[in-house]
Amino acid sequence: MMTHLRRILTVFVLATLLLVTACSPEPPSRFEQAQQESTQRGASAVVKESTSGGSFNKFFPQAGGGYERVYTQEKKGFAEAKLKQDGKEVAVMAISDTLNNPSATQKFEQSSEKIAGYPAVQQGSQATAILVNDRYQVKVLSRDPSFTADDRQTWLEKFDLNGLAQLK
Incomplete structure (x- = not known):
């Protein structure tokens, strides 16, 4: 009789466990979560006139x-590359078309700093950005404490900024 009661109890517990886990909502995947977060931040869709990311690579x-230099992301209006030294990521470099985010140009309006003749801003202690031709934001972000603001400026000056300024 006791074994029969144990079997019934085991079946009941397993059935309850199955019912509870099957009815619980599945957490969003990391991609769905990233999409939700970017939508909540007010990120807008990519505009049709935006420059293709592949044309930024050169x-x-x-x-x-x-x-x-290791290219890590390329999409319409954006390209990104990691900068590694001795196999360690020290910085991330990016070019973005501000047509996709026009408010990104506002931070350059009051800038008194220039790098290679273009308005520049420090974004926190780890990022430096310039605005090329009132359209393209070029940014270098430190990923290692040894990569300083001077290093970011040096690498910004290494971009083909005049070529980027000619891009339509």
């Missing part, structure tokens, strides 16, 4: 001097 600085 304006990034060349690797060399102990540094390696």
Whole structure:
């Protein structure tokens, strides 16, 4: 009789567990979560006139001097590359078309700082950005404490900024 009661209890517990787990909502995938977060931040859709990300690649600085450039993301209106030294990521470099986010140009309006003749801003302690031709934001972000604001400026100056300014 006791074994029969144990079997019934085991079946009941397993059935209850199955019912509870099957009815609980599945958490969003990391991609769905990122989409939700970007939508909540007010990120807008990519505009049709936005420059393709692939056309930005030729304006990034060349690797060399102990540094390696690794392209990590390319989409309409944006391209990004990691800058590595001795296999360690020290910075991220990016070019974005501000047609997709016109408010991104506002931070440059009051800028008194210039890099290579373009308005520049410090964004916190780890990012430096410039605005090329009132349209393209070029940014370098430190990913290692050894990569300083001076290093970010040096790498911004290594971009083909004049070529990027000619891009339509």
